[in-house]
Amino acid sequence: MTEQLQRKRAPRNTLNPELIVRTALELMDAEGVDSFGMRGLAKRLGVGPMALYTYFRGRDELLDAVRDHAMALNPIQLGGDTWQERVRLTCRGIRGMMLAHPCLVQLFTARPLAGHEVPHAVEALLSMLRAAGFDRDAAARAYLTLFNHVLGVAAWEVQLSRQLADREGRRQLRETMDSLSRARYPTLVDLVPELNRSNGDAQYEFGLDLLITGLERVLAQREAGPGAP
């Protein structure tokens, strides 16, 4: 046995950036970004808290590294014949990325576009919108709207599933629903089943359909614009 070498303290070269990032990603996906801490990560890795600071300047830098790593794991694939299909496929890729690693939605909302992996998806969306005929402003705004929808639906899903994960969360949710006054909020109380049942995929597709329909109209008006009154 090599017990003597691994025993007790001073475990040599057990750490490296990738191992740290991978373990941090696991912890964040499991417990959420808020619950993630340097000390907890260090304990999980079997080292002292300060060992991590050899590889990362601090918590924020580690968060960025985790986000880039998670995004690189699920590269979005491009394709599609029409611009509608291309937009759908890219958005679906971004959505898949976020669902594969739920902590991504929190990391996105916490910090704006930093890091090196975000621009890839952005470039893809912007270029296909421009190629479809949207002008500079419309392309920028369309991209922001689309990304916002993907992020928002994923955030809702992740948060809901996290809340439903433990007893206390379920109790709290049920209490909120039960406390709604049917006299004051008849429509809301009536639609509680639909609001809860509204699972991620259906909700995502519904909103994306609305946006693409709207974008088609923007494009049609722009093409007919200069010629018509």
Add this chain to the structure above:
Amino acid sequence: MTEQLQRKRAPRNTLNPELIVRTALELMDAEGVDSFGMRGLAKRLGVGPMALYTYFRGRDELLDAVRDHAMALNPIQLGGDTWQERVRLTCRGIRGMMLAHPCLVQLFTARPLAGHEVPHAVEALLSMLRAAGFDRDAAARAYLTLFNHVLGVAAWEVQLSRQLADREGRRQLRETMDSLSRARYPTLVDLVPELNRSNGDAQYEFGLDLLITGLERVLAQREAGPGAP
């Protein structure tokens, strides 16, 4: 002078729930929810940290109270002739509420619909969608999509303005923009001005127009649906 009474310690009945909530709201709007702490609030109020626990069970309960209070300050007004106008006006009301108190967007994303003020806006949107002719599922999904858009655009705005507030944030943002490779991301680099200039109101209106256009089509298809192939 009444110096003797107010001096040093034991300041009698200086605290009450409303004062606490109002002060907490100010702090959150100014510094952000993450930076807000019970100890800082207590110091601001000139009391010990534990004085707050006489009125609120803990930090989370106080956050909920602050959200309810902020929402009650800007009640959304209803009106409009067509369902499109009604939806626009209600969404604009929700947006105004969030812009008046930026911490609201963080409080919304942190916890789902708890509290007593959220349901009012939800009921308003759901009932006008139902009255417009949307079925139960479509009304629920349309509401979620609309609310998500309003929340997302506001969150983007708030976060950006907070980042632009201090020197370090501006430097970091500029660094991110400058580090983008024009060779890899030509469209993105080209549209950086449009993406940054894309201010809140224009971005908000753009996305809302897309959604309403999409909803009009859903409604048209539903009305023509049972009769047409």
Add this chain to the structure above:
DNA sequence: ACCTGAACACCGTTCAAGT
């Protein structure tokens, strides 16, 4: 009831030190 003070169990991070 209303507020205080000390204390507990946490944080992220700095500093000096070990190998």
Add this chain to the structure above:
DNA sequence: ACCTGAACACCGTTCAAGT
């Protein structure tokens, strides 16, 4: 270079106590 240990300046919250 790579990791440790003690320590600092923070948290939210519990507990016992004061008035």
